[in-house]
Amino acid sequence: xxxxxxxxxxxxxxxxxxxxxxxxxxxxxxxxxxxxxxxxxxxxxxxxxxxxxxxxxxxxxxxxxxxxxxxxxxxxxxxxxxxxxxxxxxxxxxxxxxxxxxxxxxxxxxxxxxxxxxxxxxxxxxxxxxxxxxxxxxxxxxxxxxxxxxxxxxxxxxxxxxxxxxxxxxxxxxxxxxxxxxxxxxxxxxxxxxxxxxxxxxxxxxxxxxxxxxxxxxxxxxxxxxxxxxxxxxxxxxxxxxxxxxxxxxxxxxxxxxxxxxxxxxxxxxxxxxxxxxxxxxxxxxxxxxxxxxxxxxxxxxxxxxxxxxxxxxxxxxxxxxxxxxxxxxxxxxxxxxxx
Numbered sequence: 001x002x003x004x005x006x007x008x009x010x011x012x013x014x015x016x017x018x019x020x021x022x023x024x025x026x027x028x029x030x031x032x033x034x035x036x037x038x039x040x041x042x043x044x045x046x047x048x049x050x051x052x053x054x055x056x057x058x059x060x061x062x063x064x065x066x067x068x069x070x071x072x073x074x075x076x077x078x079x080x081x082x083x084x085x086x087x088x089x090x091x092x093x094x095x096x097x098x099x100x101x102x103x104x105x106x107x108x109x110x111x112x113x114x115x116x117x118x119x120x121x122x123x124x125x126x127x128x129x130x131x132x133x134x135x136x137x138x139x140x141x142x143x144x145x146x147x148x149x150x151x152x153x154x155x156x157x158x159x160x161x162x163x164x165x166x167x168x169x170x171x172x173x174x175x176x177x178x179x180x181x182x183x184x185x186x187x188x189x190x191x192x193x194x195x196x197x198x199x200x201x202x203x204x205x206x207x208x209x210x211x212x213x214x215x216x217x218x219x220x221x222x223x224x225x226x227x228x229x230x231x232x233x234x235x236x237x238x239x240x241x242x243x244x245x246x247x248x249x250x251x252x253x254x255x256x257x258x259x260x261x262x263x264x265x266x267x268x269x270x271x272x273x274x275x276x277x278x279x280x281x282x283x284x285x286x287x288x289x290x291x292x293x294x295x296x297x298x299x300x301x302x303x304x305x306x307x308x309x310x311x312x313x314x315x316x317x318x319x320x321x322x323x324x325x326x327x328x329x330x331x332x333x334x335x336x337x338x339x340x
Contacts, residue, residue, distance in 0.1 A: 004029030012077030014041040016176035020193035054103030064110040071118040075104040076126040085139035093140040100144035116162035123166045125152045129213040169196045172212030211308035229268025229296045239298040242326040243291040252320035263309035269295045
């Protein structure tokens with residue numbers, strides 16, 4: 001779909017990914033309505049700020065009435081309560097559903113007649129890698145995004161007869177206000193906005209924007225054990241990574257450890273031993289530090305070692321730490337059994 005000359009509306013356009021999407025739509029030649037609960041918070045030149053609260057039916061109706069010619073709708077507005085499904089406040093859980101699922105659906109329903117008035121039109125729903133995998137630290141958000149994914153697949157079929165294409169964007173952590181407190185690899189939201197709009201222009205139904213999302217997508221066919229290794233393994237044979245290391249730069253070593261540890265956990269690994277080189281290997285391994293990591297199986301080790309997260313960790317340590325690894329499958333090597 002050609003973006004130049006179209007009229008677009010972006011919800012949640014006052015910051016983060018939404019602001020980048022509105023800016024890039026403008027730069028690609030679209031007329032842009034930048035929607036936000038507080039339109040005064042929109043600080044982009046060359047766009048039309050408009051009030052829109054996706055959880056308020058009256059606000060949605062007023063925005064639809066005020067526009068009239070939208071041919072590209074970007075459902076980006078979101079919430080992030082960090083509510084647990086088991087212990088979180090039900091009001092927070094409802095907010096996640098009201099925003100990501102019911103809000104996205106209500107906005108799409110309100111603008112569907114405008115979209116259908118054009119020979120071709122598009123809807124872009126900003127989803128997440130959390131559409132496919134649930135993290136207990138923010139389980140309500142993940143559940144709402146998963147519901148939004150199913151809804152997106154349904155709308156794609158219902159809107160096809162009026163020549164409205166529906167795309168879903170899946171992405172992991174981005175460097176926005178929402179993730180400012182997280183110490184994890186983050187994508188540039190400007191890059192993600194470009195990938196998303198390129199996908200809309202190409203008519204791509206599912207836009208998988210980063211390596212994290214591609215990895216999780218590949219794991220969907222593996223069943224519960226592939227995404228949640230604590231509930232099953234693929235071949236039932238545990239495997240081990242035995243690491244000896246010397247840190248040459250303490251600051252870089254700490255940065256490497258933080259990224260490496262997160263990548264290990266995300267691939268089902270956990271530490272069996274960590275600390276100074278123990279006596280069984282002194283004199284054999286010329287190092288000061290020693291770690292043994294257990295994974296569900298050897299395939300998981302390969303996936304971890306080749307992952308984008310661990311490649312980033314290796315870049316951090318390059319020239320600043322010496323690391324040697326040995327891989328073993330089956331029982332832990334003699335003398336390295338799990339402590340009681």
